Amino acid sequence: MKTTVPIYQLKRKAKLLARQTSTPLHAALDRIAVEQGYRSWSLLSAKHAETSPAEILYRSLKQGDMLLVGARPRQGKTLMALSLAIEAMKAGNSAFFFSLDYTPADILGRFRALEVEPQRFGDQFSFDCSDAINAGYMIEALETAAAGTLVVVDYLQLLDQRRENPPLADQVSTLESFARKRGLIIVFVTQIDRAYDEATKPLPDIADVRLPNPIDLSKFSRTCFLQSGSVAFRPNG
Template sequence: MKLSAPIYHLKRKAKRLSREDGIPLHDALDRIAATEGFSAWSLLAAKAAAMTPAGKLFPHFQPGDLVLVGARPGQGKTLMSLELAVEAMRAGHHAAFFSLEYTEKDVVDRFRAIGADPAQFRELFEVDCSDAISADYVVKQMAVAPRGTVVVIDFLQLLDQRRENPDLTVQVRALKSFARDKGLIVVFISQIDRSYDPSTKPCPDLSDVRLPNPLDLNLFDKTCFLNKDEVQFRAAS
């Protein structure tokens, strides 16, 4: 069953209904759910989560996995990665988002764009936008992270932009070893080369990953590439 609008629009509608009719928000949410064919908001929310690409992909991930999420700008790679973090937290796991591009406010705004309430996950979610982000930095910050934590790194190509940081391959190998030792899932957001031509194939693949510096892409256990409404997931053979 397809919803009439994204879940975050439905939440706004429920909040407006709550104010206008003077009813508790949970009652307003249930009323909105009823208009969508669900007996309760909790059932609608569960269905909406299962319908997202992240909801379908997350069960394929295992502790220790190194995952690459790649797309050209504006195709939803950051939102997909945040949705994967939300899926982890809904399952009771922790998540962390390390960004060399966004501010904490940017990340919170993107949370809301996928219909998630950051306050709901306050105890489970960590955002770090330090300029010092590198493999060593992430390892230090995640030293006591519990097994199953999803760590998103935004983005791959910026990890070695500082001259004092090790080569990209060295950093990715270090994070792969760390993920396996700690049982974490590390998700790298990746740029795609401008030479990628969507008219020749529906989604980019590993050959289209932008690599200003050398990197063995076989280090990744899972890949997810996006273009428009197309999502292609692959696991290493």
């Protein structure tokens, strides 16, 4: 699928350009817009508001899907996962965000980076950063979740960091069965192996997912990978 650039990545690039060149931010934004093929930032912003990468990806998801969202650090993978949660809530569904990495303050900051106030969604959004998060913990928390609920797991490689937790492969299989049975969409944020080299491969793919413990990657029905502002999503397999 043709790659697209999330608007938050473009804003970040414009802010950096403004600092480096002592250019007013509005001028830097327009310059970035021209690089993307638009006459001005306002036109680019309007176009992205119509069809953001998260919106396009969310429309392609179906109940029971297991999605991998992967990237190297600071490439926007958690923002993409949160954007998908926001799209689900815009569509009238609930979203759960389970994180073994972020704090409540962190996730609030991510909402603000996306220029969205979480209060807008009321009780549609639930955030949990308990150290006890694993497949069983999440299934218990999702006991009453309705079909169509989108669940973010942040992130895959931390699910079995505690010795008492089941093997990662078993947890993924359990969550796959649960998602299909209940009609949920589960989004796993995933790390990319440090051996990945952007110079030889513009975007990582499923072969680059970091796997400290073996799992069956065919359990994931779709993938989304990000790098340097580009995004690619496709069915897995």
